[in-house]
Amino acid sequence: MFYRKIERGRKSESRVVVLRSLVDRAFCSGADLKERANMSPNEVKKFIQNIQRVFRDLETLPIPTIAVIDGAALGGGLELALCCDIRVSGKSAKIGLPETKLAIIPGAGGTQRLSRLIGIAKAKELIFTGRILNSQNALDSGIVNYAVQEGSSYPFALKLAKEILPNGPIALEMAKLAIDRGIQLDLDSALEFENACYAQVIPTEDRIEGLKAFREKRPPIYGGR
Structure with missing residues (x-):
């Protein structure tokens, strides 16, 4: 094994993965709720299982991964970032798992990965309240490794990658x-x-x-x- x-x-010839969004003000804002509303219960279940598999594939990549969070990383977006080894957030980041506000729970690993990352009590508080954190709050909570100035998150992540590459x-x-x-x-x-x-x-x-x-x-x- x-x-x-x-x-x-x-x-693989790849040594480091830097994951970022090219969409302004959003890393990943989570599921399309309009699409979800038209799904049957079985379709929703299958959809969640597929996401879990994809996220697990990212998490188990045999190379270091860095998530660059600019703008919204909510619900599945934060769950995606939690699959990476290191997280760098920009000043505009909005980070949280607000699923309980919609009468659901984080279903793509959020309840498990966040608890392992920041501890059970803190994870319960954030999930129970559905609270949205800014970049500094996310740093203080231990969700991100770095909180940097606007526009510098990607260059900062590249700098980290260059430290790892050799x-x-x-x-x-x-x-x-x-x-x-x-x-x-x-x-x-x-x-x-x-x-x-x-x-x-x-x-x-x-x-x-x-x-x-x-x-x-x-x-x-x-x-x-």
Whole structure:
């Protein structure tokens, strides 16, 4: 389950994903409620299940992901951002899970991912009230990693990506896997899982390259092998 060629099927050349919207004042404002009103109960159920699968695919990408939140990230929009590893919000961000105001609940992972991110009590408060947060409030709550000035969120995310890019791609994949899976386990099991992930980087060419570059006092050149 750990070895990338078995689990992933093929090697990707991508190292970091930066997810942003090209629509002004909106990262993603959630579901189309007019469309939802015309769906049957079975269609709604299938729709939610499909979204859950897509979001899970994003969350389990074997590379770091950064969400750039400018404008509204509400309902499914915030649930989408929660699937990313790092979140950067601009000053105009409006962030929340207002589903209970519509007599529904966050159905694309919001109840689970937000609770794991900021704690059960805070997540319950935000979901029960349907409160909408601004960028600074979201930072204070721990929902986003950074709250930056208007117009600088995407450049800031690119700067973060450039900090990540030089590092070993297999090491990044294994570190992400160790964190994401390990947090769901008790400490002893998590440490065992971490050891299993570490074992995957030991035979790599990149590990040898890192040691050689350190000894030669030069930047390493990693090939993901």
